[in-house]
Amino acid sequence: MSHIHCINPQCNATNSVDESICQECNTPTTRRYLWVMDGEAQCFEIQTLIDDRFYVINDKVVLDTKPQKIPTFGDDIPSEIIPYQRLFTQKLHLPQVYSAIANTWLLEHQSTPINDSGELVYPHIFPTLHSSWAEASSLRQLNWLWQIGQLWFYLKKQKVLSSFLAEDNLRVDGGIVKIMELSPDNDNKPSLQDLGNLLEPFVKDSQEIIQEVLTNIVLSLQQKLITSTGELIKILDQALFILGEEYYQRKYHILTTTDPGKKRGNNEDACYPPALELKENVSGINTLTIICDGLGGQKGGEIASNLAIKTLEQELTQIYQKQLKDTLYSQNWTPLIDKEKILSALSEANDQITEINNAQGSKDRDRMGTTVVLTLALDHEIYFGHVGDSRIYLITSQGCHQLTVDDDLASREVRLGYSFYREMTSNPQAGALIQALGTDYAKNIRPHIKRIIPDEDCVLLLCSDGLSDFERVEQYWRQEVLPILGEKVSLSESIAHLLDIALTKNGHDNVTIGLVHCQILRMDAQKQRGLSWATLREVLPDLPQPDLSAVTLAKKDDFFERYKYWIAFFLVLVGIILGVFYQSKSSESPSNPSSVNSLYHG
Structure with missing residues (x-):
């Protein structure tokens, strides 16, 4: 195995791959396992270096041995690469272009699973969805389908739906669906009927509690009764709501901290809940967590960040205390309700800051503003919103995943197809913000509001760039952070260590951090209703009613296919037994030929 250079620009020592930290400067070893587009690595000799940098692991994967160096790219961007740039906001599920080498392209996925020796847990980075399905919980199985429905919408826009059709291309990283590379549709036009055919083999290995629902979904897709991803997601949302509420329980523990840093005399950051006030076993609106990084000079930045925190906390608390019973526990529940509430609160906070700027006659850089990231756990989901470059990471037992995409120049250039993210890191203007809360009226600001469905214990890490700069979280x-999930460290210990890292390794800016520990427990018995197609019809009157005779035939065919060898063995065994029995009877009969013939001629 080749050696890896330290990512620290002041060090650049080489270390063995199995070393978790640099032996010279103690910086954690950065291992970037990269996917080779179209399997072109099969043209390379295993265990050799390409371009004196990329170590060939197998026919699909190479390892960057010089992660401290900016990758190289060709002058021209081929058409098959453009969808990766357009879909940059979906990088939780899709790879991003990392480099161009030897007439092929290397793709980078977030947080690849590795063992204690730094080697891949799975030869091809992630396990396939098919190989992982049967062992997954019912909540995770529906969660995967929900993500596929979401992704179908985005991939259709870029005409790369064919990416779903190759079984090996659809993989999972714990509860997160991964597409290994994008395949252009060209003359092929995959439909939702094809999605139904793709999902059909998964029905028989689904958990019993969701099998009827999944059967009806697959048949409805195949019979063209579900004609849009919106309809599909609407059904899955209700199924997940019932499953998540009736069969699972969640507990949240929250802690925040903030510090002015080593080079700032003031702190323009702000957080909610207040720093170091531990919240335990909370739910609903009490899980609200906010991090803000103020902009616009000492006084302006402090005012903007604290005003945003105050307004968001007041607005969301008022909204949810007033309408909680009417929205969260209604049979007419819809995720759009919660998204609109969060957007309304962000808009109000934005306009309050904007009005102060306008009243003071502030212009351009003199206008104060703030970045914002927030999380709010509602029922079976966690909503997250952001404006600016503060970040939210999802940390599970398998990996660390950046949920947000920075509102900066680098991200915009990638989305527009002008550059690649790794290439933009060398641009001194790459981190320039393109929007922040309070710099303009709400109609001109585009907050990002999304949701995830946690199906295992996890930690959400919210932070300003005082921690996230230079990939310190990664x-x-x-x-x-990972030891929190194993209860090896407390939130207080973890957040103190993270703050120390930010101050000693970065230290150039204010630092604010929030940790949200989510624990998910499966309840032994259901509290109220079960999950069935009939139950879903109670809240979705327009639910399709597919022809179920198709699934009956499928089950018969599957029975004979699954047990055909046992059936053949049984028939042979019966034949042998009957033969022995007939032979023994014959030996007991008279040997007179006339007597034997009389048996046939009466």
């Missing part, structure tokens, strides 16, 4: 999450 470097230290294993040592400092």
Whole structure:
């Protein structure tokens, strides 16, 4: 195995792949396992270096041995690469272009699973969806389908739906669906009927509690009764709501901290809940967590960040205390309700800051503003919203995943197809913000509001760029955050260590951090109703009613296919027994030929 250079620009020592930290400077070893487009690595000799940099692991994967160096790219961007740039906001599920080498392209996925020796847990980075399905919980199985429905919408826009049709291309990283590479549709036009055919083999290995629902969904897709991803997601949302509420329980523990840093005399950051006030076993509106990084000078930045925190907390608390019973526990529940509430609160906070700027006659850089990231756990989901470049990471037992995409110049250039993210890191203007809360009226600001469905214990890490700069979260999450899930460290210990890393490794800016520990428990017995197609019809009157005779035939065919060898063995065994029995009877009969013939001629 080749050696890896330290990512620290002041060090650049080489270390063995199995070394978790640099032996010279103690920086965690950065291992970037990259996917080779179209399997072109099969043209390379295993265990050799390409371009004196990329170590060939197998026919699909190479390892970057010089992660401290900016990758190289060709002058021209071929058409098959453009969808990766257009879909940059979906990088939780899709790879991003990392480099161009030897007439092929390398793709980078977030947080690849590795063992203690730094080697891949799975030869091809992630396991396939098919190989992981049967062992997954009912909540995770529906969660995967929900993500596929979401992705179908985005991939259709870029005409790369064919990416779903190759079984090996659809993989999972714990509860997160991964598409290994994008395949252009060209003359092929995959439909939702094809999606139904893709999902059909999964029905028989689904958990019993969701099998009827999944059967009806697959048949409805195949019979063209579900004609849009919106309809599909609407059904899955209700199924997940019932499953998540009736069969699972969630507990949340929250802690925040903030510090002015080593080079700032003031702190323009702000957080909610207040720093170091531990919240335990909370739910609903009490899970609200906010991090803000103020902009616009000492006084302006402090005012903007604190005003945003105050307004968001007041607005969301008022909304949910007033309408909680009417929205969260209604049979007419819809995720759009909660998204609109969060957007309304962000808009109000934005306009309050904007009005102060306008009243003071502030222009351009003199206008104060703030970044914002927030999380709010509602029922079976966690909503998250952001404006600016503060970040939210999802940390599970398998990996660390950046949920937000920075509102900066680098991200915009990638989305527009002008550059690649790794290429933009060398641009001194790459981190320039393109929007922040309060810099303009709400109609001109585009907050990002999304949701995830946690199906295992996890930690949400919210932070300002005082911690996230220079990939500190990606470097230290294993040592400092992952132990929370194993109850090896407390939130207080973890957040103190993260703050120390930000101050000693970065230290150039204010630092604010929030940790949200989510624990998910499966309840032994259901509290109220079960999950069935009939139950869904109670809240979705327009639910399709597919022809179920198709699934009956499928089950018969599957029975004979599954047990055909046993059936053949049984028939042979019966034949042998009957033969022995007939032979023994014959030996007991008279040997007179005339007597034997009389048996046939009466």
